[in-house]
């Protein structure tokens with residue numbers, strides 16, 4: 001669970017201080033004009049390490065003075081700027097606080113030079129990364145951090161024409177910017193690379209920088225056409241319970257310069273880019289004004305730039321703004337605007353807090369036993385970030401990856417594998433090879449296919465065997481019927497077994513184990529008595545007094561009389577009575593000649609009057625004596641047979 005720890009709560013000595021103001025530094029670039037013109041055209045000069053003056057355009061004989069946290073003159077080195085303004089905020093990252101450094105100023109004033117520099121004069125970005133690596137290494141070896149580990153990751157994006165583009169993976173275009181419940185600004189889906197050494201950083205950063213949109217204008221040969229944002233995350237994780245995690249984020253931002261298009265000579269796409277740049281910088285200025293005036297609504301959402309800087313301006317970060325200015329007279333109004341913006345920005349108060357989370361012991365990887373790890377890996381939706389590359393908050397990509405990694409195919413049902421194979425076929429046909437569900441190593445896939453084929457053969461064999469058994473059962477039955485008919489010389493009008501309901505209905509020709517079957521065989525008209533398979537039971541066809549012919553001209557079916565041993569009759573009667581008094585609806589319905597309606601009547605009667613004393617009491621619910629008698633006979637036969 002994430003929790004905010006305010007600076008007041010931390011007992012951090014000097015850092016226990018009050019909310020942090022945005023620190024503003026101004027850097028004056030050297031004059032780039034010809035030597036001869038220099039003195040005449042300069043409009044700004046430094047007075048000390050914090051103060052500078054600029055000519056008052058209303059009165060050339062006057063100057064206006066500005067004071068900032070730091071002022072770096074035209075001969076200040078990259079190292080001075082870095083150590084004076086950026087280096088002091090880096091330790092905050094190790095205690096889970098955010099920091100941001102952004103270079104602001106008109107086009108051609110030296111923002112990219114300050115942030116990036118060149119191989120001979122490295123700027124803020126390479127210096128900060130190098131120092132962070134060093135600081136975390138030192139911290140990791142300190143005795144108080146013996147149970148902590150440190151991880152550094154990087155993401156790099158540009159905001160080009162109001163679109164967030166992933167410079168580490170240019171395919172990732174127009175990424176969203178979101179805010180989590182703790183008001184942290186996130187870029188879901190942005191590429192994140194782990195940085196273990198400066199070599200790692202170079203490897204990712206250099207090609208990514210080449211992806212940044214740069215073009216030539218009349219004021220700058222290599223003018224940035226976008227705002228570039230490098231995000232460095234420092235994760236400090238406790239390796240023992242309670243597994244605290246501190247996440248500090250450092251934003252290093254090289255803003256595009258404000259442009260006066262009468263002087264840049266921009267046209268077409270350059271003009272469009274310039275429009276987007278100026279509009280986002282105008283929103284930035286509105287945000288600063290709103291913060292200074294304490295307005296209830298700060299228009300962060302009016303541009304992608306301000307949305308991304310929400311943490312840094314009036315938010316949770318320790319922020320440093322380096323305002324770059326140019327000394328040449330032709331830049332006068334740009335410089336004045338930049339200085340005024342810087343002056344009002346320094347009044348902004350941020351409220352840094354530590355971003356700390358704790359993981360339950362069970363959830364921490366160190367506490368997972370191998371089996372739990374395997375289970376976590378097998379869970380299709382489980383999210384596990386790769387050690388080197390990952391996408392921040394990217395549900396779809398991580399889901400795809402986890403499905404590929406975590407489908408434990410060897411343990412899948414062959415039917416599932418078959419369906420997956422079919423799906424893969426469809427995906428392949430649609431050209432979506434990267435989404436294949438069975439993207440597992442070839443060896444494993446072949447083994448699975450083999451297993452699946454074997455299962456199919458096994459299923460076929462079982463089906464064949466079942467057919468054979470059914471055939472045999474039918475033949476045996478036919479043989480029995482033939483022998484019965486020859487022995488008894490019986491007619492086709494034999495009593496159908498279906499006359500006996502549920503208890504006898506269990507006869508299944510396909511089951512190998514034959515059920516006990518009662519065969520009631522009709523006698524011939526001459527009243528021969530047939531002993532049934534059950535000892536003591538005889539079934540006799542009643543002598544027909546007269547051949548009855550129905551109105552339809554059909555002969556009536558013969559009726560039958562069952563003679564049974566008295567003791568069998570009595571025990572059957574007892575069992576039926578027991579059923580009548582205690583049987584459920586379903587059990588009652590399983591009795592011969594009892595349907596739903598009668599079963600309901602039986603239950604209702606016994607609820608009101610108590611148990612039946614004898615089966616004949618069924619007459620109380622409207623069953624005639626004759627019906628009771630045939631009910632008894634039919635059911636006694638069924639019960640004996642079952």
Ligand SMILES: Nc1ncnc2c1ncn2[C@@H]1O[C@H](COP(=O)(O)OP(=O)(O)OP(=O)(O)O)[C@@H](O)[C@H]1O
Nearest residue numbers: 029030107108109110111112113220223224256257
């Ligand atoms: N302090 C400095 N020392 C030496 N050269 C500098 C300094 N600052 C800027 N320059 C040079 O000035 C030129 C313009 O600088 P840069 O490209 O950094 O400007 P920018 O503010 O980033 O412009 P844009 O907004 O158009 O991208 C570059 O050639 C750069 O090397």
